[in-house]
Amino acid sequence: MLKINLKKITEDLIPSFYTAGKESIKLSGKNLKITIKKDNTPVTNGDLTVDKILQDTISKLTPNIQIVSEENVSEIKKFDNTNFWLIDPIDGTREYIKNKNEYTLNAALILNKKPVIGIIYAPKLKRLFYSFGKNDAYEINKNLKTKLNCKKLTKKNEILALSNSSTPSDIILNIHQKYNVTRYVKCSSSLKFCLIAAGEFDIYAARARAKEWDIAAGHAIAEHAGAILTTFSGKKIIYGKKDFANPALLLKRSNNLMK
Numbered sequence: 001m002l003k004i005n006l007k008k009i010t011e012d013l014i015p016s017f018y019t020a021g022k023e024s025i026k027l028s029g030k031n032l033k034i035t036i037k038k039d040n041t042p043v044t045n046g047d048l049t050v051d052k053i054l055q056d057t058i059s060k061l062t063p064n065i066q067i068v069s070e071e072n073v074s075e076i077k078k079f080d081n082t083n084f085w086l087i088d089p090i091d092g093t094r095e096y097i098k099n100k101n102e103y104t105l106n107a108a109l110i111l112n113k114k115p116v117i118g119i120i121y122a123p124k125l126k127r128l129f130y131s132f133g134k135n136d137a138y139e140i141n142k143n144l145k146t147k148l149n150c151k152k153l154t155k156k157n158e159i160l161a162l163s164n165s166s167t168p169s170d171i172i173l174n175i176h177q178k179y180n181v182t183r184y185v186k187c188s189s190s191l192k193f194c195l196i197a198a199g200e201f202d203i204y205a206a207r208a209r210a211k212e213w214d215i216a217a218g219h220a221i222a223e224h225a226g227a228i229l230t231t232f233s234g235k236k237i238i239y240g241k242k243d244f245a246n247p248a249l250l251l252k253r254s255n256n257l258m259k
Contacts (some may be wrong), residue, residue, distance in 0.1 A: 006109070006132040009061050010117050011130025013107065014130060014140075016057040020050040020105055021123030024090065029099050038074070040098055042093055047071060049090035050105055058085055058107065063107070071111045073244065081240030082239050083111050088213040092189030101125055104189045108216035129194040130222035137197055148225035153199040158182045159257045162192040162204040175205040175232075175250070177259045179257060193218025196253050197225035204251040205232075212244040228252045 027046040034044050051071045058067055066080050069087035085107060090096050092103035101124035109117035119130040129148070131137035137148040138154040151246055168176070168184065174188050176184060181203065187195070193215070197202045216239060219229050229237055232248045 004062065006117055007165060009135070009211055009226045010107070010119065010130055012061055012131040013119060014128065015053075016053055017105055017107075017119055017121040018127060020053040021088075021121050023053065024047050024096070024103075024105065025123050028096065032097065033150065034097060042097060042257075043071065044090070044093065044251050047093060048094060051087060054087055054089060054105070054107055058087075062109075068213065068244075070211065073213075079240075081242075084088060084240070085109055086189070086213040086216040086239070087114075088217070091214055092191075095188045097208045102187060102189050103190055106190055106213065106217040108213075108220055110216065110239045113240050115216045115220035115223075115239065118196055118224070119216035119256035120217050120221060121190075122191055122194075125191075127194070128256060129197065129221050131221045135226075137221050139194070148194075148197040148221070149199070150197060150226040151199045151224075152202070152253065152257075152259060154202065156209055156258060159203065160185065160201045162187045162195065162201050164188070164206055164209070169207065171207060172205050172213055176203075179203055179252075191219040193222040193227075193251065196227055196251055201254045203255045204249070206246075206249045208246060208248045210246050212239050212241065212246060215246055215249065222251060226254070228255065 024046045032044050034042050037043050067085040088106040091106050096103040106123045107119050108115045117132050121128045127135050127142045139146045159181045161181040163184045163186050166186045192204050229251045
C-alpha cells in the first residue's frame with residue numbers, strides 16, 4: 001500500500017468541495033445546461049464544473065495517483081486498478097436537474113482495491129461528511145464538527161430503511177421483512193450512506209446497479225463510522241473491476257439494528 005498521509009489529504013481536499021458546491025448551486029436552475037451522454041444519462045455544466053475543481057485539487061495533492069471520474073472514464077486507456085481515485089462529481093444528477101436538494105459531490109481514494117478516504121458534500125443541505133480511517137468519520141454541519149459512529153438516533157422500536165425507489169422490488173421488500181423494517185424512505189444519492197453513518201437510518205439494500213464511483217465515498221464513510229457493507233451473500237465489496245459495475249449491496253448500521 002502507498003504510504004501517504006490520509007488525514008492531511010482529506011482535510012486539504014475539503015475546501016474544494018465547498019468551492020465546487022457553491023458553483024453547483026450557482027449553475028442550477030436557469031443557468032443549467034443539459035446534454036445526454038452515450039449511455040443515455042444526463043450530464044450538466046454543473047457536473048463538469050465540479051469535476052474540474054475536484055480533479056485539479058486532487059491532481060496537486062496526489063500527482064502520482066490516477067483519477068477515475070464518471071465524466072472521464074470513457075477516455076481512460078491505461079488503468080491501475082489497485083490504487084486510484086474515484087470521483088462522482090454530482091450523484092443524483094436527475095435530482096440536481098430538478099433543482100432538488102439531495103444531490104451530492106463525491107470523491108474516494110482507493111488503495112489496494114479498498115476505499116480509504118471518502119468525502120461527500122450535499123451543498124443545499126450544507127452537510128459535509130468525510131472519513132480517512134476506522135473510527136475517523138465525521139460530519140461538518142453549520143461549522144460544527146461531529147464524529148460519526150452509527151449510534152442509533154431513531155426510536156428503539158423502529159427500523160428505518162433507505163431505498164433508491166419509492167416502490168422497491170419484491171427482492172428488496174423481502175430483505176426489509178427479514179430485518180423487520182418498519183418504514184422506508186426514498187433517497188436518490190450517496191447521502192444514504194451518510195445518513196446511516198450518522199445513525200439517522202438503519203439499513204439500505206440495493207440490487208446490482210450503478211457504478212463504483214456512486215458508492216465508494218459512501219462506503220468509506222459508513223464503514224469507518226462502524227457500519228457494515230457487503231453483497232447480499234455477505235461478501236466484501238472490492239473496487240477496480242473492469243466495468244466498474246456494483247454488485248447487489250446490503251448496508252447495515254450495525255449487526256443489531258434495534259440498538
